[in-house]
Amino acid sequence: MRISIDHDVCIGAGQCALTAPGVFTQDDDGFGALVPGREDGGGEPLVREAARGCPVRAIEVAD
Template sequence: MGMKVTVDKDMCIGAGQCVVTAPDVFDQDDDGFVEVLNENPGEGDAEAVRDAAHVCPARVITVEE
């Protein structure tokens, strides 16, 4: 099984670090809050997703592997 990405959008502060770090997996909605573009990213995005979870100041990204 691959990676599964979830976010707690209610706790997002809109810093945007996830979008900068993993733009193929994360985006921001019109209000600036995180949106997951791909809940099951491939191995090519795995390192970027882990980094995005690490740099998120609100710690709203959960990565299950």
């Protein structure tokens, strides 16, 4: 699984970090970021749910 966040689109809503905190966090400016070392999702079952929950669709998950 490959996860990417479009930082030009992200508004910092934080839904990703709330849904899958083992994979997503927020950077110093409050925008979505991946937890270091978890760029592949680490088998976290809620990654796709976090992507669906993003209000601006800034998260892409590919297999």
